[in-house]
Amino acid sequence: MSQPAAPMATEIADRHAARERLFRYSAIGALAFEVVFVGAVVVALIAYTDVRTFLKAATADETLFSIKLTLATVTISTAVSMLLAVPAGYALSNYRFPFSSVVDTLLDLPIVLPPVAAGFALLILFGYYLGDPMEEMGLFLPHSQVGIVVAQFFATMTFAVRSVRAALESVNARLPAVARTLGSNQWRAFRRVTLPLARNGIIAGGVLSWARCLGLFGPVVMFCGATRYRTEILPTSIFLNNSIGRLEEAVAGTLILLILAVVTLVLFKRLGNQGFLF
Amino acid sequence: MLELSNISIDLGQFSLHDVSFTVEEGEYVCLAGPTGAGKTVLLECAAGLHRPDRGRVLLNGRDITDLPPERRGIGYVPQDYALFPHMNVLENITYGLVERETPSKAARDKAESAAGLLQISHLLHRDVTTLSGGERQRVALARTLVLDCKLLLLDEPLSALDSATTKELSLYLAEIHRRLNLTVLHVTHDFTEAFSLASHIAICHAGRLLQTGTLREVFTKPICRTVASFLGISNIYPRRDQEAASCPLASRLEGTDQRPLDGYCICIRPDQISIGRSEPSPDGLAFEAVVRDVRWMGPTHEVTLDAGVPLVATLSRQEHEALGLQVGDPIQVSIDTSAIHMLEDR
Numbered sequence: 001m002s003q004p005a006a007p008m009a010t011e012i013a014d015r016h017a018a019r020e021r022l023f024r025y026s027a028i029g030a031l032a033f034e035v036v037f038v039g040a041v042v043v044a045l046i047a048y049t050d051v052r053t054f055l056k057a058a059t060a061d062e063t064l065f066s067i068k069l070t071l072a073t074v075t076i077s078t079a080v081s082m083l084l085a086v087p088a089g090y091a092l093s094n095y096r097f098p099f100s101s102v103v104d105t106l107l108d109l110p111i112v113l114p115p116v117a118a119g120f121a122l123l124i125l126f127g128y129y130l131g132d133p134m135e136e137m138g139l140f141l142p143h144s145q146v147g148i149v150v151a152q153f154f155a156t157m158t159f160a161v162r163s164v165r166a167a168l169e170s171v172n173a174r175l176p177a178v179a180r181t182l183g184s185n186q187w188r189a190f191r192r193v194t195l196p197l198a199r200n201g202i203i204a205g206g207v208l209s210w211a212r213c214l215g216l217f218g219p220v221v222m223f224c225g226a227t228r229y230r231t232e233i234l235p236t237s238i239f240l241n242n243s244i245g246r247l248e249e250a251v252a253g254t255l256i257l258l259i260l261a262v263v264t265l266v267l268f269k270r271l272g273n274q275g276f277l278f
Numbered sequence: 279m280l281e282l283s284n285i286s287i288d289l290g291q292f293s294l295h296d297v298s299f300t301v302e303e304g305e306y307v308c309l310a311g312p313t314g315a316g317k318t319v320l321l322e323c324a325a326g327l328h329r330p331d332r333g334r335v336l337l338n339g340r341d342i343t344d345l346p347p348e349r350r351g352i353g354y355v356p357q358d359y360a361l362f363p364h365m366n367v368l369e370n371i372t373y374g375l376v377e378r379e380t381p382s383k384a385a386r387d388k389a390e391s392a393a394g395l396l397q398i399s400h401l402l403h404r405d406v407t408t409l410s411g412g413e414r415q416r417v418a419l420a421r422t423l424v425l426d427c428k429l430l431l432l433d434e435p436l437s438a439l440d441s442a443t444t445k446e447l448s449l450y451l452a453e454i455h456r457r458l459n460l461t462v463l464h465v466t467h468d469f470t471e472a473f474s475l476a477s478h479i480a481i482c483h484a485g486r487l488l489q490t491g492t493l494r495e496v497f498t499k500p501i502c503r504t505v506a507s508f509l510g511i512s513n514i515y516p517r518r519d520q521e522a523a524s525c526p527l528a529s530r531l532e533g534t535d536q537r538p539l540d541g542y543c544i545c546i547r548p549d550q551i552s553i554g555r556s557e558p559s560p561d562g563l564a565f566e567a568v569v570r571d572v573r574w575m576g577p578t579h580e581v582t583l584d585a586g587v588p589l590v591a592t593l594s595r596q597e598h599e600a601l602g603l604q605v606g607d608p609i610q611v612s613i614d615t616s617a618i619h620m621l622e623d624r
Contacts, residue, residue, distance in 0.1 A: 177327050178360040180347035182421065183377035192373075196364050 049251045057252035065229055066237040067256065073233060074213040077152035081160035082206045089164030110158045119222025122151055143225045148233060151219040156209045163205025167198040204271040211264040215257060279303040279461050280429055285323055285333035292319045293485045306455050306462045308472035311482035312508060317465040321431050325354040353427035357434040359418035361406040367417050368402040374425045392420040412443040432464045436471055448474045469509050481505045502622040503543050512590035513546040516623050543621040550617035551591035553609050555601065564612040569603050585611060
């Protein structure tokens with residue numbers, strides 16, 4: 001019986017090359033599919049409208065109201081989130097305390113909690129339990145514009161804390177320690193050494209928190225409802241316009257959100273991709 | 279000047295157990311030990327970066343255990359130098375002066391003077407991230423020296439540098455110590471650094487301080503096997519080796535003052551072993567051995583002998599050339615009994 005002929009060296013090399021090509025094309029193919037998918041969504045949105053229709057819908061009173069309300073609430077809730085996130089992130093990264101894993105899990109809850117559930121939980125707290133006493137003080141949060149800020153803050157505070165914590169922990173811990181031996185107290189070492197070195201990461205965290213607030217819908221709609229000219233932020237406006245067939249207005253709102261999202265991404269990348277995108 | 283009294287601390291990965299240790303004014307002390315011995319933790323306790331679980335830190339007789347680092351007035355240069363990357367060299371050097379609200383002109387003058395002393399005047403406006411290891415070290419030293427601290431804590435200041443820079447900087451450290459009349463506590467894992475710098479040495483191992491003393495005391499009379507091993511002394515014979523029938527050392531020491539005791543090792547420094555071709559004088563310990571290996575170590579040669587137990591001797595170049603040793607040669611060994619040292623077997 002004759003032995004099968006051993007493969008030639010060139011055949012083996014060809015097989016290796018074919019396998020490498022298959023691997024490369026599979027990876028590039030998957031990437032190409034994802035890029036085309038995102039591109040198609042964006043192109044479809046832009047192709048649906050024209051400049052004149054877009055400008056008309058974008059400058060309509062109701063759209064302008066929702067743009068203003070969105071920018072105001074998002075900016076306030078991000079500012080509050082970041083103001084609290086800096087000391088909270090510092091505490092998480094510098095201090096050891098009992099039940100730290102419980103604290104960590106609790107802080108993560110707003111991320112994993114389904115948005116509608118988060119909004120409903122806020123409604124129970126600020127409506128059922130705290131509604132009456134707060135109303136007596138002149139502040140009833142459900143279905144109010146202040147409530148939008150509270151819902152956005154609740155949904156974004158964890159992102160802010162996590163981003164700030166990551167930014168602070170990216171600074172070599174020895175630097176503030178050496179600053180202490182050079183005469184700085186804790187606050188001065190933080191302000192002169194840690195904070196400037198973590199600055200980009202903290203700003204990036206702020207930008208991403210802002211972006212997350214911008215598109216928030218579930219908790220806001222559950223907690224504050226979707227009342228025209230009252231609690232109508234851009235995502236709510238898109239939902240309302242789509243549900244009654246005013247597609248030009250819905251597309252305009254979506255394009256405005258898209259433009260803001262692109263600006264946010266560019267800012268984030270310019271800040272060196274620091275912090276958490278998700 | 280600095281007294282660490284019964285310091286104990288447990289940081290999980292590193293710990294110290296009941297460490298007591300004093301550095302007198304003007305001394306240059308090397309705190310030496312292998313990696314993980316707890317040297318850095320001890321230094322950081324002195325600097326105020328860790329609070330010991332037990333024990334006290336005293337500076338000039340004053341208890342500073344509970345004082346924060348910024349109120350201790352102790353200079354500290356960490357192993358990675360920890361230069362502030364968002365500041366240039368000048369801003370780094372004047373950091374502490376700004377904290378002390380020194381007027382900017384005076385701060386600049388002081389920085390320039392320290393930079394002159396350390397020969398880094400040409401680097402003052404450089405970005406610290408572009409500096410070489412040796413330059414970074416000098417900037418870190420200048421940043422500490424401008425504060426006029428009388429006690430300087432240096433954590434492995436020469437470990438990350440090439441040998442030429444190490445040599446140059448160790449000369450600088452010695453000069454700065456002398457010129458500024460500083461007291462220095464220098465942590466190192468390389469005991470040879472102590473020879474060029476220190477007047478005293480403390481050996482730390484596994485969170486305990488094993489021996490302190492002048493360089494000569496510790497090197498000629500190490501207290502235990504761990505210290506002798508760390509100091510690179512090759513000829514250490516625990517009890518079990520001495521009991522072997524072939525060991526010429528223990529049997530010949532019987533009846534002398536150097537008789538090995540339980541729980542003790544025999545230790546003989548390689549430079550105190552004489553070898554020759556002719557019959558040795560009957561004084562001391564003499565026996566025949568066979569050459570097993572000869573290694574060139576630069577200025578000296580290291581000869582490994584088989585004398586029932588392995589025995590390492592060092593020879594100068596002249597001695598080596600005169601003997602013309604070859605592997606397998608029989609050779610006469612003589613050791614003065616005063617060179618045989620008893621160590622605790624721990």
